Amino acid sequence: MFKINENYLKLPGSYLFSTIAKKVAAYQEANPDKRIIRLGIGDVTLPIAPAIVEAIHKAADEMGHAETFHGYAPDLGYAFLRETIAEKDYKAWGCPIDADEIFVSDGAKSDSGNIQEIFSQDSRIALCDPVYPVYLDSNVMAGRTGEYDAATGRWSNVIYMPCTAENHFVPELPKERPDLIYLCVPNNPTGTALTRDQLKAWVDYANQEGCVILYDAAYEAYISEEDVPHSIFEIPGARTCAIEFRSFSKKAGFTGVRLGFTVVPKDLKCGDVMLHSLWARRHGTKFNGAPYIEQRAGMAVYSEEGNRQVMEQVAYYKRNARTIYDGLKEAGYTVFGGINSPYVWLKTGDMTSWDFFDYLLENASVVGTPGSGFGPSGEGYFRLTGFGTYENTVEAVERIKRLK
Numbered sequence: 001m002f003k004i005n006e007n008y009l010k011l012p013g014s015y016l017f018s019t020i021a022k023k024v025a026a027y028q029e030a031n032p033d034k035r036i037i038r039l040g041i042g043d044v045t046l047p048i049a050p051a052i053v054e055a056i057h058k059a060a061d062e063m064g065h066a067e068t069f070h071g072y073a074p075d076l077g078y079a080f081l082r083e084t085i086a087e088k089d090y091k092a093w094g095c096p097i098d099a100d101e102i103f104v105s106d107g108a109k110s111d112s113g114n115i116q117e118i119f120s121q122d123s124r125i126a127l128c129d130p131v132y133p134v135y136l137d138s139n140v141m142a143g144r145t146g147e148y149d150a151a152t153g154r155w156s157n158v159i160y161m162p163c164t165a166e167n168h169f170v171p172e173l174p175k176e177r178p179d180l181i182y183l184c185v186p187n188n189p190t191g192t193a194l195t196r197d198q199l200k201a202w203v204d205y206a207n208q209e210g211c212v213i214l215y216d217a218a219y220e221a222y223i224s225e226e227d228v229p230h231s232i233f234e235i236p237g238a239r240t241c242a243i244e245f246r247s248f249s250k251k252a253g254f255t256g257v258r259l260g261f262t263v264v265p266k267d268l269k270c271g272d273v274m275l276h277s278l279w280a281r282r283h284g285t286k287f288n289g290a291p292y293i294e295q296r297a298g299m300a301v302y303s304e305e306g307n308r309q310v311m312e313q314v315a316y317y318k319r320n321a322r323t324i325y326d327g328l329k330e331a332g333y334t335v336f337g338g339i340n341s342p343y344v345w346l347k348t349g350d351m352t353s354w355d356f357f358d359y360l361l362e363n364a365s366v367v368g369t370p371g372s373g374f375g376p377s378g379e380g381y382f383r384l385t386g387f388g389t390y391e392n393t394v395e396a397v398e399r400i401k402r403l404k
Helices: 006-010 016-030 050-062 079-093 108-118 133-141 196-209 275-286 292-301 304-330 353-364 390-403
Strands: 102-105 125-129 158-162 180-184 212-216 242-247 260-263 335-337 343-347 381-385
Touching (some): 102 275, 108 260, 304 335
Parallel strands (some): 125 180
Antiparallel strands (some): 335 343
């Protein structure tokens, strides 16, 4: 009889957003007259910017002619996109990143989940708590997390770094030495960020202890404060301890287009082995390259007109987040985030996270995300997203305020 990877059986329940979708579907079936406002999953609502749509049309037309047709993309991605990323996302911020250290992919979720494959099976991971579930779940699937304790919501071989209001959502350096450290800045779900000095402490720690920081910068475009770095590579020493993930999903609305990239510096080594070489081998073996049309769409994001249109959309979502933040604060809720991020994180008071989810759904027809779904320290918190329409955002806030 064939055998399965039993680590998959250790995963508790279904993926967080699948559970939410099932609850919402059941509510909608029972209440067909209710108009649900969804501020839960971090999916965008605005259409792709016109300059990017134009680039997609042009690239699609090119695929219809023999002289401009493109088959498999280069493993790392087309040079036109990688060179532009290196120039406008890194060198513009003073980051010493070269084009051949950039790997274009179908999104940061894939890369942040797959990166663990190039590390040893017995690598110890450290996670901010709460945090994006993919970091943990992908390591559970790999058999790296030990056993799950349902009573505490913790895995025996994971180093948890609580991020709560008490420590201003800034993780403390772990007392036990990890091999891999996941940092998401600006943070999903708390919407908070790290200052330059706070991030420098992590880079110094990782270099001193021989750790690798897996740095998810998917929400970099939402940074508003000057003291929050846009890339970990703005910090001296990061080239020898960090890998960075980026996404076009939330900046340019590519959740349905799928495009991202990962930066692996050649200075990051285990002994004499460059992690760049390992990721290049993994990338080339398991991935046939992001489609030409998507990469041309990504290129349009960096054009003068494309960048202007994209940042207008980012500003739209940031206004939504601020509307949620200000409205709920006025209503008496304790709220965080919403400044460097499209997410607002709030305390649920006397209710558990899932009880608050049910309360909002049943009494306001508003969908959010229970904080406990992001980790045990997320219990007692709740996430709302600024990715809805402005009109729906305003109405959702008014509905919630009426419950107070």
